[in-house]
């Protein structure tokens with residue numbers, strides 16, 4: 001049966017990076033009989049330009065029906081002043097919410113060849129391998145009320161609501177504990193229970209979930225601000241970090257930057273397994289943004305997008321060997337000193353987007 | 364007229380660090396005729412042990428009446444399980460709220476002698492001098508509803524509310540722009556306008572305040588997650604950062620850790636100038652916490668507490684020369700290679716809390 005992939009390249013460097021994934025998929029279909037069926041849609045600013053919405057209903061329906069969605073990046077100065085409801089990010093947020101992709105997996109790994117590119121001292125990041133498990137469909141991103149009220153007298157009031165229910169915390173904690181068992185078996189949960197009631201509940205539910213079903217996994221709790229500090233001070237102390245939507249946004253960006261490998265980092269956003277088929281809805285996207293300043297120049301680094309496809313092979317199609325091979329190809333190419341401009345180093349060979357894709361394909 | 368200081372040493376290493384400030388104050392009174400009048404109270408866990416509250420009404424009244432409050436640190440494992448309403452942090456949050464200390468100034472500076480203690484490469488932090496201006500009486504810290512609801516069926520719901528009104532954003536932006544004029548004249552405002560309505564309002568009001576009264580200052584906007592990344596990547600690009608209560612909590616901790624000087628960093632929390640007297644309510648506290656693991660051992664670094672007192676001299680009493688001298692004394696002692704254990708380096712001389720205080724006093 002064909003594996004249905006829905007591609008949403010988006011804006012900025014998204015389409016260029018996605019082009020390299022297309023090449024890899026074509027190769028897997030032609031030379032390896034992989035049977036991927038591709039369809040493609042618009043999201044973000046490019047969808048706004050075409051349809052006046054950050055994603056059309058038709059493309060939403062295709063995303064819902066696909067086996068997996070590959071997502072590029074959205075946004076750019078061109079759309080800085082479009083109405084809030086149709087801003088580029090709204091497309092991504094709707095995909096996450098409607099597909100119920102509650103589990104966002106963000107590995108922060110340091111490619112050995114790139115340790116020196118980190119702003120941290122190399123010994124602090126060499127061999128770094130953290131997995132941040134971020135809750136993605138709750139919290140302040142989606143809670144209501146979320147509005148700006150006019151109070152009169154020239155005063156307005158901006159309101160956002162952070163909401164977490166027990167079941168939401170339980171299921172994301174479960175994902176973190178399960179994944180920890182396949183790694184170093186340690187989870188650190190981060191919240192601000194000293195100032196937030198949702199943090200108090202988060203802490204309780206993670207603790208109970210641990211006691212009930214995962215007491216073999218090492219569990220630690222840390223305040224999110226202290227967690228940010230510890231990430232900078234000694235990132236290797238962490239294995240799996242589980243945290244809410246907003247803290248996850250901040251902390252995973254800090255962690256990504258630490259690695260020196262920002263342009264290389266993928267992410268997976270997963271739903272719950274279907275009761276009948278066991279299949280999870282899933283979306284894969286690079287951690288980096290749309291980088292409008294370098295878009296269209298053929299110099300963007302496609303590695304994060306390619307690594308996101310590797311995660312797709314692993315999590316959506318259980319093609320573990322193929323995923324391993326693709327990840328190894330990326331590491332090999334970096335070891336050979338082949339670099340796009342963002343990760344250029346002395347003595348390395350600088351290449352553009354397509355050459356990088358070709359080099360990985362060759363491997 | 365006597366200058367009334369109210370000391371709240373708090374828990375953990377708070378009392379030890381405060382002891383060193385007492386010595387400096389005594390010296391200023393005796394040898395320099397400074398006329399400080401001291402009173403002292405309890406806050407945090409120690410107040411809970413004595414009164415069953417994180418701060419007593421009597422001590423709150425004294426804090427409200429004082430010219431300035433010096434605050435040590437609160438919290439420790441001993442009080443991890445006291446009820447939410449009387450947890451140690453509640454004392455600090457009540458002081459901030461009742462004294463209306465809306466402007467939290469957190470300098471992140473890298474003492475030259477300590478650049479190598481940073482986890483960042485020295486060239487990225489040498490000479491670093493950022494001022495984070497954090498809104499301190501609004502946002503998700505205080506917005507209502509803030510509660511845990513029992514939904515039945517074993518489900519609970521944790522709710523926190525992020526609220527900002529125009530005037531709150533205006534006044535903190537004003538503080539940031541004013542301070543920028545005394546520095547490198549550049550402000551970077553951080554929020555998440557792409558997902559939060561309060562972020563949209565924040566962005567608008569900062570932009571308008573700038574246009575109306577501070578167009579001579581350079582203003583930039585950054586998404587808070589990107590801001591966290593940029594702090595790690597290239598912190599020296601920033602002069603003044605202005606942000607909300609929760610982002611300020613996270614970002615100032617990351618910035619503090621970057622400097623390698625965490626045990627050295629002070630903060631000031633200021634209210635609005637009184638309409639008649641022009642005086643601001645103020646509280647000064649170290650950025651570091653109560654460090655219960657090393658409390659009572661005489662090894663805590665008192666520099667952040669002493670530097671907080673220097674900020675007090677500057678902002679509450681306009682004793683600019685004295686503040687400069689005290690800050691210079693700290694830098695000199697570090698240059699001489701005198702170090703507490705937290706900042707120990709090869710070839711330096713390791714001292715305890717009181718010797719560090721004495722060394723600074725001598726300078």
Ligand SMILES: CC(C)[C@H](C(=O)O)[C@@H](O)C(=O)O
Nearest residue numbers: 089090092093249557558588
């Ligand atoms: C684009 C934006 C809405 C998004 C977020 O805040 O979640 C991004 O920062 C991310 O981390 O995926």
Ligand SMILES: CC(C)[C@H](C(=O)O)[C@@H](O)C(=O)O
Nearest residue numbers: 194195225452453455456612
């Ligand atoms: C102790 C805690 C309530 C406090 C905060 O979250 O504001 C602390 O982290 C700080 O930054 O001053």
